Amino acid sequence: xxxxxxxxxxxxxxxxxxxxxxxxxxxxxxxxxxxxxxxxxxxxxxxxxxxxxxxxxxxxxxxxxxxxxxxxxxxxxxxxxxxxxxxxxxxxxxxxxxxxxxxxxxxxxxxxxxxxxxxxxxxxxxxxxxxxxxxxxxxxxxxxxxxxxxxxxxxxxxxxxxxx
Amino acid sequence: xxxxxxxxxxxxxxxxxxxxxxxxxxxxxxxxxxxxxxxxxxxxxxxxxxxxxxxxxxxxxxxxxxxxxxxxxxxxxxxxxxxxxxxxxxxxxxxxxxxxxxxxxxxxxxxxxxxxxxxxxxxxxxxxxxxxxxxxxxxxxxxxxxxx
Numbered sequence: 001x002x003x004x005x006x007x008x009x010x011x012x013x014x015x016x017x018x019x020x021x022x023x024x025x026x027x028x029x030x031x032x033x034x035x036x037x038x039x040x041x042x043x044x045x046x047x048x049x050x051x052x053x054x055x056x057x058x059x060x061x062x063x064x065x066x067x068x069x070x071x072x073x074x075x076x077x078x079x080x081x082x083x084x085x086x087x088x089x090x091x092x093x094x095x096x097x098x099x100x101x102x103x104x105x106x107x108x109x110x111x112x113x114x115x116x117x118x119x120x121x122x123x124x125x126x127x128x129x130x131x132x133x134x135x136x137x138x139x140x141x142x143x144x145x146x147x148x149x150x151x152x153x154x155x156x157x158x159x160x161x162x163x164x
Numbered sequence: 165x166x167x168x169x170x171x172x173x174x175x176x177x178x179x180x181x182x183x184x185x186x187x188x189x190x191x192x193x194x195x196x197x198x199x200x201x202x203x204x205x206x207x208x209x210x211x212x213x214x215x216x217x218x219x220x221x222x223x224x225x226x227x228x229x230x231x232x233x234x235x236x237x238x239x240x241x242x243x244x245x246x247x248x249x250x251x252x253x254x255x256x257x258x259x260x261x262x263x264x265x266x267x268x269x270x271x272x273x274x275x276x277x278x279x280x281x282x283x284x285x286x287x288x289x290x291x292x293x294x295x296x297x298x299x300x301x302x303x304x305x306x307x308x309x310x311x312x
Contacts, residue, residue, distance in 0.1 A: 057297035057304065109283075124307060126288040133301065134280050140307040 029080035030105040033161040034112070038070040038089065038097060041139075041153035054137055054157045064153065071097070079105040095119055099156070110160045114138070123154055135159040173203055181207045 037051050041064035047055065048069045055067045070091050077083040082104040089097040095118060102113040109129055116124040116138075124138050139155040169192060173181065176189045181203040183193035192199045280303045281296040288307055295304040 053299065054302060057299055057302050060298065061295065061304070126286060126292070126305065126307065128287075128305065129283050129285045131280060131283065135302045136280075136284065137302060137304045138307065139304065141309055 028107075029078050030107050031163050032077045032079055032083075032103050032105055032110055033164045034075045034077065034085070034101060034103070035159045035161070036071075036073040036075065036087070036099060037157040038073070038099075038116075039155040039157065040068045040070050041155060042066060051157065054135060054155075058137070058139075058155070062153075067155070073099065075099075075101060077101070077103040079103045079110070081105075105162065107162070108132075110162065112136075112158065112160070114156070114158065116154065116156050118142070118154065124156055130158065130160045132160060132162045169199055170202070173199070173206055176203070178207060 037054065039051055039054070041058075041062065045066040048067070050072065051067060051069050058064070058067060071089045073087045073089065075085045075087055077085045082102060084100070084102045086101070087099040089099070091097065098115075098117045100115045104111040109131055111127065112130050113127040114124065115122055115126075123140055123142055126138055128136050128138075130136055135157055136159075137155060137157045139153055141153050169189075172189045172192075176187075179185055180187050180189045181193060183190050183200065183203070189203075193203045194200070279296065280300065281294055284294055284303060284305065286292055286294060286305055288305070291308045293306045293308070295306060297304060
């Protein structure tokens with residue numbers, strides 16, 4: 001079963017990557033709503049229904065004790081051909097988060113460049129192709145959070161809605 | 165041909181990837197330099213992923229490689245931890261493949277819809293792994309830190 005899945009993925013990856021959003025720019029403005037869920041791993045034992053679809057998949061891969069929804073942000077961008085948006089957040093411990101996103105769209109797909117910094121330290125800096133309604137989860141390990149002695153992880157899940 | 169050996173490498177045990185044993189995969193690893201490089205890359209990426217996630221108690225910790233026969237017996241009895249290891253291997257292989265992909269031709273507008281993972285075209289400031297999930301609407305990109 002695992003082998004079949006891996007083989008399927010290999011075959012999928014054997015196909016060329018798509019950079020449609022970067023190659024074909026929309027001739028008219030595209031409104032893109034980006035829904036960000038900022039999640040801290042090992043932060044919470046209780047399951048948060050808001051992020052249940054994502055944490056269900058994370059639990060299959062990782063052994064973090066729990067996932068805490070730090071914040072939910074909705075950013076609206078008008079890509080013509082591209083747009084930059086920014087969101088600043090502060091969690092309940094007073095820690096400052098900064099999400100910067102650059103959005104480019106051809107009306108169908110979205111090319112997203114996103115960075116996440118925490119207390120001035122950049123933890124995530126990546127660019128990905130997004131599809132309408134599909135969620136991409138960006139994660140990385142971080143130093144101990146919330147006074148914990150062991151490493152944790154910060155996870156940024158982003159779901160675009162095109163022309164909402 | 166290349167896909168066949170890739171499939172075999174994905175399913176191979178670490179010892180086989182090192183060229184140990186008398187299996188077909190181990191023999192190819194020993195005799196074919198290109199296959200050996202691929203196997204070595206998969207091993208390294210698997211170890212990197214395990215280190216990264218193991219530091220957070222995320223994946224099953226890698227163990228010293230026992231004989232192939234023992235590994236196969238263990239695989240039959242494996243439970244959840246084996247799934248984690250398989251996921252790690254798959255992710256590592258995916259990373260390897262992503263990094264190894266040659267320049268690609270333009271995509272036909274009529275090309276069939278591909279998986280979310282295949283279309284991500286990730287660019288990042290550090291090594292990463294693209295991990296498919298059982299949910300076709302969710303894909304995971306894990307970014308590695310230097311200390312991982």
